[in-house]
Amino acid sequence: MKQVIFAEFGGPEVLELVAAEEPHAGPGQVRIAVRAAGVNAVDWRIREGQILGGHAIALPSGVGLDAAGVVDEIGAGVDGIALGDHVFGVGSGTYAEFAVLSAWARMPEGLAFEEAAGYPSVVETALRVLDEVGVRPGQTLLVSGASGGVGSAVLQIARDRGIAVIAVGGAANQDYLRGLGAAATTYGDGWVERVREFGRVDAALDLAGSGVLRELADLVGDRRRVLTIADPNAAEFGVRFSGVAGSVPDALAAAVDLIRRGKLHIPVERTYTLAEAANAHIDSRAGHTRGRRVIVT
Numbered sequence: 204m205k206q207v208i209f210a211e212f213g214g215p216e217v218l219e220l221v222a223a224e225e226p227h228a229g230p231g232q233v234r235i236a237v238r239a240a241g242v243n244a245v246d247w248r249i250r251e252g253q254i255l256g257g258h259a260i261a262l263p264s265g266v267g268l269d270a271a272g273v274v275d276e277i278g279a280g281v282d283g284i285a286l287g288d289h290v291f292g293v294g295s296g297t298y299a300e301f302a303v304l305s306a307w308a309r310m311p312e313g314l315a316f317e318e319a320a321g322y323p324s325v326v327e328t329a330l331r332v333l334d335e336v337g338v339r340p341g342q343t344l345l346v347s348g349a350s351g352g353v354g355s356a357v358l359q360i361a362r363d364r365g366i367a368v369i370a371v372g373g374a375a376n377q378d379y380l381r382g383l384g385a386a387a388t389t390y391g392d393g394w395v396e397r398v399r400e401f402g403r404v405d406a407a408l409d410l411a412g413s414g415v416l417r418e419l420a421d422l423v424g425d426r427r428r429v430l431t432i433a434d435p436n437a438a439e440f441g442v443r444f445s446g447v448a449g450s451v452p453d454a455l456a457a458a459v460d461l462i463r464r465g466k467l468h469i470p471v472e473r474t475y476t477l478a479e480a481a482n483a484h485i486d487s488r489a490g491h492t493r494g495r496r497v498i499v500t
């Protein structure tokens with residue numbers, strides 16, 4: 204099968220499209236014929252050799268965690284799924300024609316593979332940070348880095364829960380953010396004052412890692428209600444860093460429910476072929492993705 208791998212850590216040029224052995228579903232796993240693989244920042248962070256969660260990566264390594272496709276092998280002990288089912292979920296080496304998933308859910312009717320592949324990790328992250336920051340219905344949440352994958356999910360889940368959102372994003376994304384139900388403003392000079400004009404803020408999320416933790420803490424007035432997923436300097440500012448994934452099956456079930464109710468739609472900014480994986484990483488790393496970037500097989 205065709206698969207994107209890297210044999211050494213480095214820039215996007217270390218990605219290679221090779222002919223690889225097909226993986227097989229072990230106990231508790233399914234294998235899918237991949238139709239689309241979501242591109243997450245963690246994919247290029249791993250490729251660059253940033254050690255995540257203390258786990259060393261064996262080389263050569265496949266790339267990609269999120270995927271959507273058609274079940275074509277079912278491991279021992281797996282119930283409730285049939286060959287040919289359309290699923291989305293999380294596995295490893297998903298930038299490939301076949302990949303093994305360790306967590307999955309059946310795709311809602313009418314959802315395209317390209318869009319489905321963008322949901323698993325961002326919905327898990329969005330649910331986790333909303334719970335960890337402790338924001339309640341009727342309160343106001345400030346979100347910096349609101350227009351990316353995680354931000355798009357956070358805004359829509361917050362709206363579904365009756366949480367008001369003030370979203371900070373790029374100039375080109377203001378209408379997009381308002382369309383997701385948020386009050387929106389731009390980052391850059393004067394952004395703190397612009398946020399203050401919207402009124403009281405009960406909690407804040409930093410999803411971009413753009414060095415704003417002090418300002419977020421000042422705006423909220425309670426450091427325990429500020430959380431970042433992207434700034435390693437959290438401790439210096441007395442705020443929390445969230446980095447340990449929650450339950451992926453629970454997140455997929457929540458995603459299915461939200462999508463079925465028409466409450467969640469994350470747009471695909473651009474699709475790439477497997478041969479274009481390096482471009483997908485370059486574009487993701489540039490840091491201005493609206494929604495998700497996706498690799499299609």
Ligand SMILES: NC(=O)c1ccc[n+]([C@@H]2O[C@H](COP(=O)([O-])OP(=O)(O)OC[C@H]3O[C@@H](n4cnc5c(N)ncnc54)[C@H](OP(=O)(O)O)[C@@H]3O)[C@@H](O)[C@H]2O)c1
Nearest residue numbers: 244348350351352353372373390411413432433446491492
């Ligand atoms: N710790 C964890 O568990 C965890 C989990 C998932 C992701 N992450 C990390 O969280 C980050 C976000 O993930 P993602 O998938 O949502 O990334 P993404 O899709 O690439 O989105 C990043 C967003 O950041 C915005 N941005 C760029 N510069 C900004 C600035 N100065 N102020 C405010 N916003 C700015 C961009 O908005 P504009 O286009 O509007 O400029 C872009 O939409 C990544 O660094 C990722 O590695 C961590």
